[in-house]
Amino acid sequence: xxxxxxxxxxxxxxxxxxxxxxxxxxxxxxxxxxxxxxxxxxxxxxxxxxxxxxxxxxxxxxxxxxxxxxxxxxxxxxxxxxxxxxxxxxxxxxxxxxxxxxxxxxxxxxxxxxxxxxxxxxxxxxxxxxxxxxxxxxxxxxxxxxxxxxxxxxxxxxxxxxxxxxxxxxxxxxxxxxxxxxxxxxxxxxxxxxxxxxxxxxxxxxxxxxxxxxxxxxxxxxxxxxxxxxxxxxxxxxxxxxxxxxxxxxxxxxxxxxxxxxxxxxxxxxx
Numbered sequence: 239x240x241x242x243x244x245x246x247x248x249x250x251x252x253x254x255x256x257x258x259x260x261x262x263x264x265x266x267x268x269x270x271x272x273x274x275x276x277x278x279x280x281x282x283x284x285x286x287x288x289x290x291x292x293x294x295x296x297x298x299x300x301x302x303x304x305x306x307x308x309x310x311x312x313x314x315x316x317x318x319x320x321x322x323x324x325x326x327x328x329x330x331x332x333x334x335x336x337x338x339x340x341x342x343x344x345x346x347x348x349x350x351x352x353x354x355x356x357x358x359x360x361x362x363x364x365x366x367x368x369x370x371x372x373x374x375x376x377x378x379x380x381x382x383x384x385x386x387x388x389x390x391x392x393x394x395x396x397x398x399x400x401x402x403x404x405x406x407x408x409x410x411x412x413x414x415x416x417x418x419x420x421x422x423x424x425x426x427x428x429x430x431x432x433x434x435x436x437x438x439x440x441x442x443x444x445x446x447x448x449x450x451x452x453x454x455x456x457x458x459x460x461x462x463x464x465x466x467x468x469x470x471x472x473x474x475x476x477x478x479x480x481x482x483x484x485x486x487x488x489x490x491x492x493x494x495x496x497x498x499x500x501x502x503x504x505x506x507x508x509x
Contacts, residue, residue, distance in 0.1 A: 310484055313464040317457055317492040324453040324496060328503045332442055332449075337386045337424045339378040341410075344438050347372050347402040349395050372399060381421075388412065388420040396420065408438065442507050450500045454493065461489045 331340060346369040372378070376399060377389045388403075390396045396418055403412045403422060412420040464485050468478060 310464070310481070310488065313460050313485065314488055316460045317488065320453055320456045320460070321492055321495050321499075324449060325499055327449055328446065328499060332445055332503060332507070337380045337382065337384055337422075339373075339380060339386065341408065341424070342372050342378055342386070342388070342403065342406075342422075344441060345372040345402050345406050345408075346370065347375060347395065347399050349375065349398050372402065375399070384424045386422040386424065388422060390418040390420070393417045439507060443504060446500055446503050446507070450496055453496055457489060457492050457496070461485055
């Protein structure tokens, strides 16, 4: 039987035909032999059981991606906690007619400093008095709603502290209990406001404004964080605008609450 090589000269006219045409004339002839340079590829891998394709390890599974949720109630909760904290701070730290250690913050005590000694980095020559804050030479605590306890670190300072509190124009009259302890009774609101000196009242006003500004900044931070979360969502422009308006509305409401708290507290402190 003749091989293909020996028959090739005789078949050259037929080999010039297109492979499909040649196959129609001679169906049993191996078409691959007409092009020795032909390459054979492995068959594709079969699908896994159930008809699902097995994803490539490097393939990014985009179908599992979900945009982050945006919930305005989360921002509302943070703002509510912020405003409630301001309300509690104003009612406990800045009080008129109630015992509060901060009431004695501006009381300066003139103590005698011996030669070569120092009192909290304040040195002086012998026989000269030096004014130091009461809170630096004593422990001040609240006994009840109308009583402060002042415990001096040095018994030698008690008479100076007693005089300084009495002369501070706060309407306070300290009572000496023992060698280093003073009992300070806080009078009612009306009496104390009438006798509170201008410097202390101004300091309380500044404290109210400072606390209010700190909490306003926190509200603005919560608003900015909510807007950043909103921008991460794949939603339309109109929907973004609608939610931004909701964020701003809630922010304005909490800001108004802060304003009301501040104005109320300033009226309470004012004479």
